[in-house]
Every structure is written in C-alpha cells, then in structure tokens.
Amino acid sequence: MLAVVWLAALTLLAATVELLPVPAYDSIVGAPFQPMLSPDAPLGTDAIGRSIFSRAIYGARASLTFGFIAAVIALVLGGLLGLVAGYFRGVMETLVDLCSEVVQAFPAMLFLVALAAAIRPSLATLTISMAVLMVPAFARMMKGAVLAQTGREFVSAARAQGAGPLRIMFREILPNTLMSIASFGIMVMATLIVIEGSVSFLGYGIPAPQPSWGGMVAESQSQLATQPAAVMIPIVFLFLTVFALNTLSDWMRSRFDVGQNQI
Amino acid sequence: STEAAAQSDPTREAAAGGELTMLMYVPTRSFDPADDNTMASTGDATRMSAVYDLLLVLDPVTGEVRPQLAESMTPNEDGSVWTLKLREGVSFSDGTPLDAEAVRFTYQHIADKGIASQARAIASWKMEVVDPLTLQITIPSPNMHLDRTIADALPFIVSPTAVQADPEGYSSKPVGAGPFVLSEYVPDDYEVYTANADYWQEGLPKLDGLRLELVPDAAQRINTIASGAANVQAPSSDADAALLSNAEGQGLVHFGVEQSGGGWIYMNNERPPFDDERARRAVYLALDRTELAQVALGSADATAIDTLFVADSPYHESEVRFPEPDAEEAQRLFDELAAEGRPVELSYINIAGEVNSRTAQYIQAKLSEFENVSVDIETLDVTAARERVFVNRDYDMSPYPGAYKFPDPEPGLFNLLSTGAMWNTTGYSDPEVDAALAAARATADPEERRAQYRTVQERFMEDLPGLFTFTPTITVIAEPKVTGLSYNARGVVSWPEVGFAAD
C-alpha cells in the first residue's frame, strides 16, 4: 500500500525531524532559490534561502497534527452528538440539522479570515476552530449512520432484551458505525489539510515563519514562471498526502462495505 | 531590461487614438479626493489623475514643482501666505469653470470630510479668493514649501456644482477638469473613461479612451498584459524583481525611476526594546540589508539603500551612511542589553502580502542566528494592523506598506521625523532634528537647507529610529508600444500624453 507507506514515512520524518541532520525551518542555509540537490537543501531553497526540504517536512508536521487532532476532536464531539441525535431524534436532531445547515451555508473562509484577525492564529487555535467547524458534519454523518443502524433488527433485539439507551448506543450502534465514521474521519482529515493549505495560501493560516504547504506556495507563487520548483514541491507534498489519505479512506470504506455484504 | 528599454522609449511621443487598459492593484474606493488618505499611485490617485488632472506636479527625482492646471504658486517672503494663480479658460467637464473658488471649495470639502491626510492641516488655513483666478492661502506656521504639499497631496480639484448637486453620490460620479471623463464604473471590477473633448490642453489627451481594471494579484497582472488583454499596470513602488524578470520573460518592458527614501520598517521608539538606541542599532548591524533587499524584492541584483538621499539629489551626503552589517558587534549589543535585563524580544506586526511576508521572515530568520534576540511575527490584515500600529502603537516593528519616498525632504522627511508629525509613527523625538527640520522648512535658500538636512541625516544615522531597506523605484510594466508615460513623485501618471507608439 503506497498510500500507507507515504503517510508513515512522512509521519516518521515529521515526528523525528529535530533529530535529523536537517536545518531548522527558519534558518537561512544559502542564497534564495538554490536548485535541487544543493548541500543543506536537498530540494533547493525558497525565496528567503531556507531549505525547502526542511520546510516541507515541518509543514508536514503542522498539517498532519492539525488535520489529525482537528479531525479527532470533531469526530468525538460530532460523533457523540450525532449518536444522541440519531438515537433520540426530537429536539437534538433538529438542533444538529440546524447547526449543520448553518455551518454548511456559512462561508467557511470568512469565518477563518475573521478568526485569524480576531484571535491570534496559531496551530492550536486553528485546530480548535476547524474542529468546531467540522463537528456538524460529523454529527450529521453519524446521525445518518445511527438512523440506518437503529432501523436494523438487532437494535430492536437489544431493546427486547431490556437494554437501556446507553447500552444500545454504545454497545450495539456505535461499533457498527465506527468503521464508516472513521473512514469519513480520514477523509475529513484530508479535507482539513486542504482547507489549512487554502487558508495559509490566502495568508490567514499557520503564522509565519512556521511553514505550511499552502503558505509555501503563496510565498513563491509570483515566481511560478521562473522558479516553478519552489511552488510545485509544496503542492506535490500536499497532493500526495491528501491523495494518500483519500485512498486510505476509500480502502477502509470498501473493506467495510465488503464486510457488510458478506454478512 | 536595458535591451527592452532601448527598443522602446517610454517618453517618445504617442500617436493619437487608441484605447488603453491599465491594470490596477487596489479596488476603487472613491473618486472624491476628500476620501483619499493615501494618494497611492496603485489606487485611487491614478484614477483621479485621469478625471481631475493635477494642479501642480512634483518631480520624482529633483523634487521640483511644475505647474499644470495652476499657472503658479508662490509664497511671500516668510512663507506664511501663498498665492495660487490658475490658468484661464480651464473648465470642468460639466462646463463650470475651474477657478479659485473651486479650489477653495475643494479644500474646504476635504477639511469638512476629515478623512484625507491633509484635512487637519487645511482646517487651520485661511483661504481667500482674491479674484476668479487667484487664491490666497494663509497658513499658521510659516512654510516655504507648501507648494510641494499641494503638489504631493492636494493636486485634485472637484467641481463644486457637481458635489453640491449630489453630495451622497459624488464619490462614484466625479466631475473634474482632467483629460478623461468617467463613463462607466463597476466597483471592484473596472472603469471606463472617455477622452474629455474640452480638455484644456490642445490636442490632448492622445488616447480616445481608457479602461482601468482591477487585478489584485501581481503575477496575474503581468500574465494578463503579456496575453495582450491589457497594456500596462499601474505604477508601483515595491517592484518585485521576480515580477520584473517574469515580465521581461514575457516580452514586456518596465521602466523605473529611483527615488530618495526607501522601504521603511517602523520601530517603536516609545517602548522596550526599541526605546533603547542600542537595540535599534543591534538590529541594523545584525541584518544584511543588501540580502534583505534581495529577498524582499526577489532579485539577486537588488541593493540596499545606503544613504538617505540618492546621488542625484541635492541633499545627497555620500559619507553619512547607514551602518554596515557587523555580526560581532550586534551580538555584543544584544548580550549587553540582555545582561541589563532588557533583552531584545520583539513583536513584529506583519501586514499580509507576499513582499511583506518575505521581509518579515527574512528578519526573523536572520535574527534567529543571534543569541538574546527573538522575533515573534504576527500577520494581520491592513485594518487590523493599522489599529495595532498607528492607533494603538502596540508593536515593536512593522512594515510601512510600500516604500517611504521623499524626492524633496519637504514635506516627507519632516512628516516622518519631527516630533508628533503626521507620519511619525515610530514616536521618534529629538530636539536637534526638530530644530533642523523647522529651520529648513522656513527657508528657501538651497545652501541653508542642505546644511540643515545634513544635520538631520547625521542625527538619523546616530539614532536609527526605523529600518530603511531598499531604494524605492517607481516602476511601470507595460507592453513595448505604450509610450508617453510620466509621473509625479507619488508615481501618479500624468495621463494626457500617454498613448501608443505611432507604428
């Protein structure tokens, strides 16, 4: 599985980058726009003379932690909300629907731009705000999955056994929705990384000098005609990562579906 | 660029006719000069120049004032009363005459609105219409160089009739005496202008029409011109070398005029760490400003500003220079400050944008090579940054958007350095500098002025209140066939002569 290899390698690099003999992301290692394979900068240098490789790896760290943590927070919160809303219906369901409608109809970019100005953007604030933004999506998705599961006979069977709502939600319904919500989570993680890239590209994301793939593209975008590498390398990193995550999510879903069919 | 420039001469005379499309950076805010507080050539000023023409023109290199709509502007002997004489027979496109009353009305209008940078100053003037073509202006503190302020910041005159007819809507329906008349305006998109048939200069403007289009992204502007969909981009002062070479690569030409002044980064002299001269000096010594210029402009040929005035300027002092980089000394100063319990920990308020962002990151990266110094970059949008830096003065370093230019030290250098002056956001205050600036303002004698400004330059190099980076250049990127381009010190195009080469 190439996707897993790429993700694992990237995660490993990102996690251990301080121990590796690569320059810091904000130190100048040479003249601007050094070509590939120069000493200290295997992928060349950017407009300021920093190593693109270092920055791409540190950017991976930012993107991966951001995407992962935001997705997990949103998954847990949204999952629980959706579980409750899907099982009890009523007011909770209306509320979840309303929230998700509001969030979906609200221009996310406006929210992020305003947020970037209102509170000082940092990886943490960005993570939390994106997580909050994604909660309704998970809630809605979970609600759908729960509704589908609640209609299945084994839930009735559990109730007929005298199981209470908590037991049914967590023992019967939740395990059956985990795979689909997890694969959705991975897809959302990919989406989040794209959003982070876009926000950073517009200049409202992860604050400089911390590298972010979107920010790296923006910093060199005007040199696209003369220095395509500086623009394309972060795009390639971003693309491969998102591609790998999407592939992983697809794979999980297809596994899940097959499991479903075999039953 | 030399080759391309050689093939086309931007000042060569244009043939009559044709329609020119210029790409703009900044969306149109208003066509009312009373609403413009920046006079930026990249924004409304260039548009207004087409509609209103200019009263006086300030030469970008020599700092000389040339008459345009006005015939002359002269002071009395101490510079407390100025007389503005207007040309005969100039009228607005609505047919009403551009006379002394119109000028008075315009300045009063600006003062009343209270938005333009000179609004407060005008409020203290006494204006008197002596005869239909003569306006007398009495100013509270003598200034031998008010004509430069007028040429620089108050060159546009509105039609009083039009303003009074529709005060609400005037900002989008301007009436002036310029070479062009606004015929279509789509906010945030484009404007179309047609030649003013009654323009006061015979045979001008050259062009039949003008179209100004908004394209905020720099690379896109060049690509658009290269693709033939536009002819020229608005003059700007932060020419990014990568952009220029990109333009060259696509067969475009660019013209530049170097000016005194430079890319300018405020340092907050009113609070630690930069209330200490040593901290400011240490930053100067730590940075390699040439490298900074190269990174910011994205060009290996870029150079840093090394004197306040360019060599062509009468105030150029070749030996009064910015300090050379000296890492050891910088480190020593940082250590010294840290030892005194005043470590250099600075918050850098950055304004979103590519050049700004590179500059900030270069400074951060460079200073991070030193001990006892740290930089924390916070990027904000223009308005938020403005509130932080200009209103609240809650910053340590922050870039001036664009370059700070003074073709003549009046009024630019005065506004920048004298205590409490309009643009003195650094909070710099030095009695000696204040005195020298005031003395220079009060005299018209070139030698006297030169002496006073030498003192100012010497004090500046001692105190280093802010960080000057690269030399500003008014740059135009255009198709080779565009010609007749000239601009004032602000980089505002003088539209009448602009046109296409005859062939």
Place this chain on the structure above:
Amino acid sequence: MTQTAVAAATPQAPATEELLAVDDLSCTLTTPRGELRIVDGVSFVLRRGETLGIAGESGSGKSMLSRSLMRIAPRSAELTGSVRFDGTELLGLPVERMSRYLGPQMALVFQDPMTALNPVVPIERQITEGPRRHLGLSRGQAKARALELLELVGIPEPRKRLRQYPHELSGGMRQRVMIAIALACDPQLLIADEATTALDVTVQKQILDLLQEIQAERRMAVIMVSHDLGVLAGRTDRTMVMYGGRVMESAPTRELFAHTRHQYTRALLDAIPRMDQPRHTLLRAIPGVPPDPAAELAGCRFAPRCAAAIERCRTAVPPLEAATTGSDHLYACNVPVNRDGRRPA
C-alpha cells in the same frame, strides 16, 4: 466451449415437439473465492406446451440455470454445454442475435416484482419497450398491446395503471405486470423464477392459476422454478430437483412425489411440515447446511448431510440415470429410497 452431442442425452424427446434441449449445461463463475461451478452438468428437454418444475433449496443454482438459458448470467460466468432452442444453438450466438431471442422466444418472470420493475419508469414503458424493439410496433400499437396484456393478466383499470409507477401497485398487481411484460412478445418459453414466492398464499394461488390459464391458451412451454415443492406439485408435468448446482432427481411430477427415489428429495419432503400431520409432530430435519459452491466435493453433493450415505457416495459422483431403461424417472443416488420406504401421500 465444449459441446456434447445433443441427441445422445435426450432419448425421450420426440424431435418435432422439442422446443428446448439443454445438454450438460454448466455455469462457472470466477470470483475472488475461486471458480464456482454454480450449475453443473444440467441436461433436460422441454416440449412445447409442457411445464417443467425446478425445485431446490436456496443457492442450489435454480436462478443461475434460468439465467444461463437466457444468457443473462453475470459477465464473469462461463457457460459450457449446449442450449438448443427450437433447433438453434444459443450458446454460440452473437450477443445481438441472442438478444433477439429474449422476449419473442423466451421470457423470464422474476421472483420479487418490487425489485424487478424499475421504480422510476412508468409501467407503460416497461411493457412496451420489448414489443417496440422486437415486434417493431409503433408507439400507439405498443400501447394498445399493453392495454390488452394488462387486461389479460386481470388488472382492473388498465388505462390508469399504464401511467402509474410500480410502487403505486400492490404486490400481486406488480407480479401481474411482470407477467404481462413477459408475455408482451408472445414468447414460446416462459421461465417463472420463484414467481410467487414473495406473495401471500391467497395471491400466490391467483397468480399460479393465471399462469396455468395463459399457458393452456397459448401452448407455451413453461419452466417453473420454486423452492416450494407444494407449488410444483399440482402444476407441472415434470419436476427436476436440484441441489448444489446438480440435478438430483428428475421425473414426471406425479411419479416424483409418488415414488421418490433420491435420498435428498425424500429428506426434503420429510422436512416440510404437512397439513395432515398432528400438531407438534417433530419434523425430520436435514442436519447441516446447504453446500458452499466454493467447497470442492468429490462425491455426491448431498452426501455430507445424507443419513444413508455410504462410502461410494463420498468418492464418486453418482450419474443421473434411470433405474430401468426407458423409464423417464432419473435420479443420481447410490442408495435410492426403496419403493416401500415411501410414506402415504
């Protein structure tokens, strides 16, 4: 595609009457689990006007057999053997020519009318598309024919129904529509694959009666597939019992029930509760579960569940043959049920 001589395997078929001759038909599916032989060496002959019942448990390959006959099995299916329809070998026909047989020559009625009717297409088009393609009818002619057909299958207010969608009809009506669609091009052979399984007993009876009526009227040949032996009992000329893709026993229906020979058929009959038994009678269940088509079995497919199985059953496949020459009661069993072992009907 291997082709066995047709004539040899079908001694009991008078050539003139013969409509469909199937010889050694096998259907093999390639799946991730391996090659599955879903239909394994099925041979039979069907005459005009005759009704053949095919019985067997779920998964015994009944549906795949019907689909193989019409060559609408999944793409991964490989068919071998021979299917001769009215003298023409179908298995080698080009797709386009084969599709000309579907409708005017042979038609299929599906088990679940809800899923076999397109929910978003009005009844009218589903009935008329066949005649328009195969019989070249105009729009108006086809509509008239559709009305006729709906009346034939006993749907009240046919004009109104034509505009309706399947979900607007009840289960029984949907199945009638299915039959109307199948009859639309006057097929010579109608295959009813569990045509009544999804229906209530009362409706099932109506539909079966309807089918019988139409068949008699048109002298159609019918293959009636069902897992319910009861359904086949009164209504077929001949019954074939399938298990694990193979034919276990094949005999004239009366004979099959009266003189069951195969152990599997016997067990199946015994496992079904009967109306004439006292209540709470324990049934003779067949132990174990139906075979997995992926499992390789050397001998008789039923051997693992068969109480009477002997060693030979597990090693060699018993051939499908008659006990006495000339008899048309064929069975593939080493230890056939004794004639006196049968229960009173």
Place this chain on the structure above:
Amino acid sequence: MTSLDVVRDPAPTAEPGAATEPRPPAEPGSLSELAGPGEVVLEVEDLVQRFSVPGGVVHAVDGVSFVLRRGETLALVGESGCGKSTLARSLMRLQRPRSGSVRLLGEELTAMPRRRLRRMLARMQMIFQDPISSLNPRRRTRDIIAEGLRIHGAERAGIPARVREVMGEVGLDPDTMSERRPGDFSGGQCQRIAIARAMALSPEVLICDEPVSALDVSVQAQVLNLLERMRREHGLGMLFISHDLSVVRNVSDRVAVMYLGKIVEIGDTDDVYAAPAHPYSRALIASVPAPGGAALAADAELRGELPSPMRPPSGCRFRTRCPLASDRCASEAPAFREIVPGRRVACHHPLIEALPAAQTAGAGS
C-alpha cells in the same frame, strides 16, 4: 435446568431425534396441556397501535385481544401487512401501544415505567424474522448471548457457564463458536444464536415473528424442532407469527387469524383448519399449495387486494373481498364473539353455523 449431557456432548449440526431417529408419534402430552386451561401468562386486551404517516393514520393493529397460556403455542397468521409484526413489537413495547392492555404474568406492561419494563422483558423474549440482521455483526456469539444476562445483572462469574449451557441446549458448539461473529454463520445457525440469546434469560413467554420464513426448508425444520423442544422443556408460552399455514398447523395449539389489524378468528388449530368459521380463514387455508393440498371450493376464492390500512373499509374490514358479504357487513362491524367453546369469530355470516359441528374431514383427501 438442562440436562448435563447436552452440555457435555453438544451436537451442533445433527438434531437429536430428528433425521437420525424415527419420527416420534404425536405427543399426547401437548393435548392434555391444552385441555386443562393452563396458567395465563400473557393477556392482551383491546390493543391498538396506529402510526401517523404523511397522508393519514395507519391502523396497523386495531383492538386485538387474546390470552396465551403457559406451555401453549398460539399462532398468528395473516397476509403481509395485516399487522402481525406490529402486534409483536407492541407487546414487547418496542413501540408503545396507543391503547389497550398487555398483562405479562399479571403485570400491566403498557403503563409500566421504562426501568421496570426492561426488567420485566427478561420474562418475555422475542425472536425475529431475519436471523442475520437481528444479530449485531460486530459482536462475538458469546457476547450476544450473554448480553441479556449482563443487562439483567446476572452474577458475572456465572455468565460464561450459563452461556455455554444455553449454547449447548440450542445445538451450538461453545468451544468453536463462542468467539466467532454472526457473519461467519449460516442463517440457521444465526437463528439458533438468537434462540439461545432469548433462552438465556429463561423467559416464560417467547414471541417468534416469522422465525423460519427466511430459512431454507431443510434448515427450517431444524429450527422448528428446536423451538418445539424449548417450548416443551421449559413450558414456554409461545406466540408464533407466520404466514406459512403448514408450519402453523404443525407448531400451534391454537391459531389466530388476523386481517387488516384485527383478529377475525381464533380457536383450536385442528378445529380451525378442519372447519374455518370465518370466510377469510377458509380462503387462507384453501390457498395452501401442498402436495395433495386442499380441494378448493369455488366460493372460497378471494377477490381483489388487501385494502390500505390507512383507509380500512367500513363495517367488516373483510367485506370488500368476501364472497359472502352482505349489506350488513358494510354498515356494522361484526362482534368478536365466541360461537362454539374455544372459538371466537368476528363475522356476521360465520361458516361454522352452516356446518355440522361433527364434520372432521381434513381438507383435501
């Protein structure tokens, strides 16, 4: 509770006493059970269940009353959509009934607080039609079976032993099957797990909603035998829902025929099959296809289709399809009355009055 040898020597596939043994004779014991009116374990009175759907109200169950005695199997037959499942679900309070009463072992369930109800449900268990979907695909067999015990607070240490015991009882091998998940099993095995799950709680009432209709005929017999054994060994009262009249004939002591939300006839199975009193019962029984099935009286044939439960016909609900319908049927809903001892019918023109009570001939032969 169960014989130890079953636990020690489980026979997961071979049904003892089924295929290997000769068919046992009809059991006289069951008759005696029926004869002496046993203890009433479930008593349903005038139960009503309605659903509001866009466009109207579905009268799914409309005033159903019956009693179920210990050790007795009551079968419920009727066409698809007549409300059988809804009735079952209402009894379990999976859907709270609109009105009426359900008394389980003398306790009223309809108004019972949820907590108590849940405890009460241990005594009444249910088996669903689709064996596979009624088991959680993500849980192991032993967890599924133990779930009820855990819910009802059985002593933790005792649970595994009890699970093994029940698994043995239903013919599942505890050693090889405990750890596997429902996906690994066939439909018949899944239904055994479902039965084990229900039996683990030692209920007194078992409701089976079409427990065998999704199974193959060969496997169906295994499950029917198992249920029969459970009933006999544990003295269960069983409500057996089915549309297969042959199966009903085999398993039930009494049968209730349901039509469009109402029970139209209830009585001893043998009697009803031999001489149905309601025209609908007769039509149903006459439609059964079987080798040597019923010879059908022409007037038993039904006309038309089941009316919509949203707009049930006035008067007698069956009148639109009834060969005997009269004007009275349209205006007056027939009372559900006892016409002979042990037999109640809701019909203005019951067939049984026209027939001599002595007629016994089995339909058909």
Place this chain on the structure above:
Amino acid sequence: MGVRLLRLVPVMVLITLLATAAVDFMPGSPAVAILGNEATPEQIAALTTQMGLDQPLFARYAEWLAGAAQGDLGRSIRLDLPVAEVIAQRLPVTIELTILALCIALLLSVPAALVAGANVGGWVDRVASTISSALISLPSFAAAVILIYLFAIRTKVFPVSGWVPFAQDPLANLQHAFLPALVLGLMEAAMFYRVLRSDVIATVRETFVLAARARGMSKGYVLMRHVLRPSLFSLLTLTGLALGRLLGGAMIVEVLFALPGLGSLLLQSVPSRDIPVIQGVVLVIAAVYVLVNIAVDLVYSAVDPRVRVRSAA
C-alpha cells in the same frame, strides 16, 4: 416543503448574526479602515459615533435585520453604494461561473461515470477513477496555479484573469470564464464522478436491470433508460450542494482569477470591515443555499416518483 421554507428563517438569521459577530470581533473598526494610517483617535471616535458603530452588536444587528426584512440591505462602507446594487453587480459573474462549472462537471462526470460504473475494471473505469482520485486530492488553489501555468503562461490559450461581461463581448466573456470554471468544474466533476459511479454500480446490480436485459434490450438502451435515472439521487444532492457552494462564491478561485464575483466581494470587504456588504453577501449565500436545497427536493420528486407520492400524500 413548508417546514423547510420555515427553516430558512432561523438559518438566515443565525448565519448573518454569526457573520456580523465574526467581523465585529476583528480588531480594527470600519472607521479605522476608512480613516487610514494617520487618523487620530478623536477622528476615529467621531466617525465611529457618526456611523453608529458605538452601539452594542445586537442593537446594530437588530437594526440591520429590521431593514433587511423590508428589503433594505444598507449602504456599503467601502464603496459608498447601496449593498443591493453592489451585490447585484457581482451576482451575474458568480451565476455564470456556477452554471459553467456545473455544466463542465456534469458533462465530464456523467458519461464517464455511466460507462465506468457499467464496466467496473474496464479501461474507462481505471483511467477515470484515477483521474478523479487525483483531482479530489488537489486543492483548488493548486489546481488553479497549475492550470494558469499550463494554459495561460505557457500556452497563452486563455486570459489569466479579469472579466468581460457577457453582454459586452460573449466570446471574450467565455474565454475569461473558462479557466476558472474549469478549475471549479474539475473539482466538482471528480466528486460527481465518484458518487455517480458507485450509484451506477449499485443500480447495475439491481434486478430490474437484469429484467430489462432479459427483455432483450440493448446495452446502451438499458444504461440510458434504466440505469441512469435511478442512479441520480446522490448526484442530485451533490449538485445541489455544489450549486449552493458555488453560488456562495468560490472565493479562492475568484481571488486567483480576479473575478468580480460574490466570493471575492466578501474577501475584499473584510479588510475594510464593510459589515453591511458582508451581511448582505452572507444573507444571499444562506438564502441561495437553503433555497437550492429545497429545489433539490423538488427535483428529487421529478426524478423519483416514489418521493412524489410521499411528499404529496
């Protein structure tokens, strides 16, 4: 349907309130934005009072809401024009872009998905699926950068930026709209393709498709007449979502291509704290979103007769 229309109200109120609050929390008031660098605190205070910005957020919002309810969206601070006029000027661009993008997306995805779904594992399926996975993983800014590089810088086939109104020069208009619409369309096409393909795969397995084949219908006929329509539901939902999203302005693409649409209007209004315009745009976006979703429900019933009955009943 009525219920859904009622939902419109709280959704729109919540969204506009949220937008107002978000911009309000940003440092730097409209007064600062208007007055520029050299403004004195007194000037700012005076302008703030003059514009009524010293009132509490809720009071200001309530006032705006009251106006909006009567159709008065206020006046732009930045452009000094009525908000309705500003939006009306931008809307055609966004609408055209949306329509073009959706057309591109549907034209690319529907045939590909139909063929791929009917022949899983075939070459069309393999090629189209690979492309769609790649496109889905490509952020729109990256796609735009790459397309600009290829089509505008390298080959100069299309103009890079700007906009020519359709009425003015239809050909130039299409040229300007094409690249941005392509970027948007490709993104949506990838999503559409995936969803439609999997639905087609599911439909092809349906018995009624087999039944149609059993009637001797040709493969193409079966695909077009029996497979396509029942497979359209998820695609419809997605198209509705995309329509709502695109009509709300595709910000990045509009900014990158300098298109005067709603998205770039919104982004341009933020630095100048042009709250009335932001409120107006967000209101339009929310209304469009909710209305489009209602419209999708209506289209559902056109495609699926079963829905028709359910909602009519």
